[in-house]
Amino acid sequence: MTCTLGEVKNRADFIIYWGGNPAECHPRHFTKYTIMQKGKFVPNRKARTMVLVDIRETPSAKASDIFLQITPGKDFEVITTLRALVKGQRVNLDLVAETGLTIEQLQDLVDRMKKARFGVLFFGMGLSMTRGKHMNSAAVLALAAEMNAFTKFVAMPMRGHGNVTGADVVLRYTTGYPFGINMCRGYPRFNPGEFSTVDLLVRGDNDAALILGADPGATMPQPGIDHLARIPTIVLDPKVTHTSRLSRVHITTAATGISAPGTVYRMDEIPLPLRPPLKSPYPSDEEVIRRIHQAVAKRPGWRPTLNGKAMR
Amino acid sequence: MSLNVVKNATCTFCGCVCDDIELHADDERIVETKRACSLGESWFKNHTAERLYPDALIDGKPATVDEAVEAAADYLYQANMPLVYGLSNVTCEAQREAVSLAETIGGVIDSHTSL
Numbered sequence: 001m002t003c004t005l006g007e008v009k010n011r012a013d014f015i016i017y018w019g020g021n022p023a024e025c026h027p028r029h030f031t032k033y034t035i036m037q038k039g040k041f042v043p044n045r046k047a048r049t050m051v052l053v054d055i056r057e058t059p060s061a062k063a064s065d066i067f068l069q070i071t072p073g074k075d076f077e078v079i080t081t082l083r084a085l086v087k088g089q090r091v092n093l094d095l096v097a098e099t100g101l102t103i104e105q106l107q108d109l110v111d112r113m114k115k116a117r118f119g120v121l122f123f124g125m126g127l128s129m130t131r132g133k134h135m136n137s138a139a140v141l142a143l144a145a146e147m148n149a150f151t152k153f154v155a156m157p158m159r160g161h162g163n164v165t166g167a168d169v170v171l172r173y174t175t176g177y178p179f180g181i182n183m184c185r186g187y188p189r190f191n192p193g194e195f196s197t198v199d200l201l202v203r204g205d206n207d208a209a210l211i212l213g214a215d216p217g218a219t220m221p222q223p224g225i226d227h228l229a230r231i232p233t234i235v236l237d238p239k240v241t242h243t244s245r246l247s248r249v250h251i252t253t254a255a256t257g258i259s260a261p262g263t264v265y266r267m268d269e270i271p272l273p274l275r276p277p278l279k280s281p282y283p284s285d286e287e288v289i290r291r292i293h294q295a296v297a298k299r300p301g302w303r304p305t306l307n308g309k310a311m312r
Numbered sequence: 313m314s315l316n317v318v319k320n321a322t323c324t325f326c327g328c329v330c331d332d333i334e335l336h337a338d339d340e341r342i343v344e345t346k347r348a349c350s351l352g353e354s355w356f357k358n359h360t361a362e363r364l365y366p367d368a369l370i371d372g373k374p375a376t377v378d379e380a381v382e383a384a385a386d387y388l389y390q391a392n393m394p395l396v397y398g399l400s401n402v403t404c405e406a407q408r409e410a411v412s413l414a415e416t417i418g419g420v421i422d423s424h425t426s427l
Contacts (some may be wrong), residue, residue, distance in 0.1 A: 027329050027349035033328075129427065159327030160424070161400035163407075167423035170399075172366040179425040184393050184418045196426035206420070208391030210384070212410065214424065215399025232387040240365050246386065250369040251380045255359040257324040260340070262403025267327035274403065277318040277337035278361040280382045283377065286406040291377075293413040295385035 001145050002091035003120070003154045004268045005032075009150075010039040013118030018053040020124020020158045023060040024126040027159075029122075030063055041117075049112060053078070054126060068109070070228040073131035078106070085110040086146055093298065119144075125160065134192070159267040162256065164215070167264035185306070197209030201227045209233045210292075212285055213256070217242030223253050234292075249289050262286065291293065316345065322400065323348055326356040394419035 004246050008015070015034050022029040030036050035050050041050055052064035053075075056242050061067040070078050078099045084091050085107055111163055113119055121144055128137045141154050147153035159165050168178045177190035180197070193199055197216070200206050201224035217225055223231070225246070233247040244250040254260035259280030263271050284293075313334045322331040334353065341360040345353045368380035375383075377423035388394050396414045399407050400423060414421040 016317045026326050027351060028328055028330055032330065032344075081421050090395060097325065126414065127323065136379070162324030162326065162329065164400040165327060165408055167399035168425055170345075170404050171411065171423065172422065174408065174411045180420070180422045181414075182393075182420045183415050184420070186418065187336045191373075192426060195420050197395065197420075197422045197423070198427065200395060200420060200422075206391070206393050206395040208394040210388060210394065210396045210413075212396075212398045212406070213401035216397065224370075232391075234384040234387060238359060240369070244369065245372075247369075248371055249380050249384045250366045251377060251384070252367055255401055256406075257322055258359040258425045259361055260403065262405045264322060264324050264329055264403060265317055266329040271404070272322050272329055272331045274316050277316055277321060277335045277342060278340070278359075280361050281363045282367065285402045286383065286409050288377070289406060289409040289413055291348045291381045292388065293409065293416060295381050296389050296413070296416055299385070300390050 001141070001148065001154050002156050003270070004060040005266070005297060007036045007118075008120050008156075009033050011041050011118040012039070012120045013047055014049050014051075014113060014119040015051065016051045016113075016119070017060065017064075017155075017158075018121060018123045019055075019126025019128070019130070019137070020122060021054070021058040021060045021126075021286050022122075022124075022158065023058065023063060025124070025160070026158060034120075035063060039102040049116075051109065066109070068101055072097060073245070074099040075130065075136050076139055079136065079143055081106055082110060083139070083146060084114070086150075087145070113147060113153070114150045116151055116153070119147060119151060121155045122158050123154070123155065124158040126156050128222050130159065138150040156268060161213075163264045165267050165269055166263070166271070169265050169269060170258075198224055204230075207231055210236075211243050211247070212236040212253075213310075217246055236288055238280075238282070252282045253285045253288055254282050260284040260286070280288050300304060317323070323355065325351050329341075330345045359422040388417045388419070391417070391419070399423040 050064045051066045053068045055072040055295040089236045144153050144155035180192045180195040182189045182195040234249040235244045238255040256302040257274040259278040265295050318335045321335045323335045333348045334346035342356045345356045366374035368375045
């Protein structure tokens with residue numbers, strides 16, 4: 001259950017940021033979409049309540065009305081407790097104590113959530129990339145869905161890199177799945193954990209890699225980087241990156257939005273056109289991939305195989 | 313010297329994708345980024361239209377784009393399970409081309425979402 005940032009700006013009177021630090025990572029999120037905006041139905045900052053949930057007091061805490069500091073790795077327990085309190089169920093106080101919060105703090109949060117006219121929960125990588133991972137995201141989405149028995153409530157992920165939302169959208173409408181898609185049988189198969197990059201590389205399953213719009217050589221776990229160095233890796237990037245240095249082929253491309261035009265999705269899945277001010281001496285990523293595709297297509301046709309035999 | 317002014321330019325540094333930035337640029341670089349945050353300003357000013365890097369590198373040695381495209385096509389064609397990864401800082405148009413390529417080479421396609 002989600003909405004656009006325009007709806008948040010005009011309607012949200014209760015805003016939770018969970019496991020994210022917008023003051024430093026999305027500096028204009030407060031001023032453009034949430035607490036600092038004058039909305040149609042929320043006239044000023046006082047009309048909105050902002051709660052920050054995190055494991056440490058980040059600079060975003062200064063902007064919050066309520067800051068809840070939880071024990072690292074206890075996000076799932078906190079969300080589950082909130083879901084129980086929302087439904088008026090009993091909770092185990094010993095387990096609540098382990099989360100770093102008191103039952104009074106959690107009950108107060110639930111009361112405020114229910115009293116809100118329009119609540120929104122933004123969750124960041126502090127929630128979705130720590131212990132529990134996608135289970136945490138699922139729990140937060142369930143909490144937001146269940147809150148709709150009482151009031152309007154939505155959840156939205158705080159997406160990091162520029163067009164990572166666009167990658168989800170494009171993969172969804174072309175293959176039916178959002179990420180981690182294997183087409184080696186000629187049709188798309190989706191299985192996170194099996195076909196997600198870190199798992200594939202750490203297991204050493206891939207025998208070539210094409211990297212574009214990313215620098216895994218700087219961000220992946222070391223066994224994954226070691227495998228990228230072992231296999232033929234091809235990098236398309238506006239700069240010579242860490243990954244370029246361990247690759248066999250690097251092609252310099254124009255920088256997205258600065259010297260390459262196109263479309264990019266905002267975190268609420270609104271597509272926006274780019275207006276690049278510069279002309280690059282390098283080709284765009286789009287053009288280079290198309291040329292690689294044309295060069296591959298000139299070679300004899302490929303058929304999917306299973307255990308060395310052609311599949312019908 | 314007259315500057316090229318782009319109103320309502322879009323910043324692709326973070327997921328906010330602010331589309332109200334005013335950019336002032338000469339032929340080579342962006343000199344002014346109105347309304348951009350500190351992250352957006354360094355993003356726009358760090359990328360120029362200068363030729364700072366070779367067109368392409370094969371095994372660390374400068375090469376032409378044509379040679380690099382052929383080499384890339386060879387590696388991807390010969391692989392049994394090639395990986396196409398990243399897609400975060402490219403346009404949707406480039407992402408569509410990447411999906412199409414991944415289908416032709418029978419590979420895995422994945423983005424930062426899976427991390």
